[in-house]
Amino acid sequence: MFRAVFRLSTTGARSLAQPRLCNSAPVASRCYSHAKAETDEEFDARWVTYFNKPDIDAWELRKGMNTLIGYDLVPEAKILDSALRACRRLDDLASAIRILEAVKDKAGNHKDIYPYLIQELTPTLSELGISTPEELGIDKL
Amino acid sequence: MSLPKPVMRGLLGKRLRFHLPIAFSLSLLAAVAFKYGVTEPRKQAYADFYKQYDAVKEFNAMREAGIFESVRPSGE
Numbered sequence: 287m288f289r290a291v292f293r294l295s296t297t298g299a300r301s302l303a304q305p306r307l308c309n310s311a312p313v314a315s316r317c318y319s320h321a322k323a324e325t326d327e328e329f330d331a332r333w334v335t336y337f338n339k340p341d342i343d344a345w346e347l348r349k350g351m352n353t354l355i356g357y358d359l360v361p362e363a364k365i366l367d368s369a370l371r372a373c374r375r376l377d378d379l380a381s382a383i384r385i386l387e388a389v390k391d392k393a394g395n396h397k398d399i400y401p402y403l404i405q406e407l408t409p410t411l412s413e414l415g416i417s418t419p420e421e422l423g424i425d426k427l
Numbered sequence: 428m429s430l431p432k433p434v435m436r437g438l439l440g441k442r443l444r445f446h447l448p449i450a451f452s453l454s455l456l457a458a459v460a461f462k463y464g465v466t467e468p469r470k471q472a473y474a475d476f477y478k479q480y481d482a483v484k485e486f487n488a489m490r491e492a493g494i495f496e497s498v499r500p501s502g503e
Contacts, residue, residue: 326436358436358437358438358439358440359435359436359437359438360435360436360438361435362435393435394438396433396434396438398430398433399433399435401430402430402431402432402433405429405430
């Protein structure tokens with residue numbers, strides 16, 4: 287995929303000086319390993335399983351969310367659903383709302399992502415009694 | 428009205444793949460433009476000045492102006 291970057295560069299010599307950005311989302315995807323790259327579905331399933339741990343503790347929840355936010359992707363609705371349910375098991379409403387704020391921030395300028403995710407998560411949000419930042423008025427400065 | 432699923436992966440990668448080559452090319456262009464627009468003319472100006480420079484003549488002009496302490500103007 288980086289051959290595309292090099293083709294776009296105007297000189298080949300300069301491309302050697304460019305930092306080696308590696309591929310976007312999945313952790314297991316590296317440019318130079320002959321291990322199989324993890325598919326998006328496997329990645330999602332792995333994270334859903336992580337948050338589904340029945341006795342997940344607060345540290346693991348924070349660690350998981352921080353790691354997840356570090357990736358070049360906006361987490362899928364099913365991962366967020368699993369994380370919100372983990373917050374419920376930990377009686378952590380603050381983290382649940384923070385997760386929604388983080389996801390909106392991850393989307394950046396792509397304004398279509400957050401409304402879509404809220405649409406997908408509405409059943410979960412009403413089941414668990416989680417308000418969105420917009421409903422609480424804390425999305426404005 | 429149900430929203431369609433947007434693209435949620437690789438957004439930064441896509442942005443970088445687009446903007447980084449532009450950024451590097453523009454920087455390179457700026458460097459080349461500065462070299463040929465500023466530094467080369469400057470170097471040429473110095474070279475042209477010193478091509479016909481007569482150090483002795485300049486020294487004598489300065490001497491007559493009386494600015495040196497080690498040699499006085501030829502009149503005194």
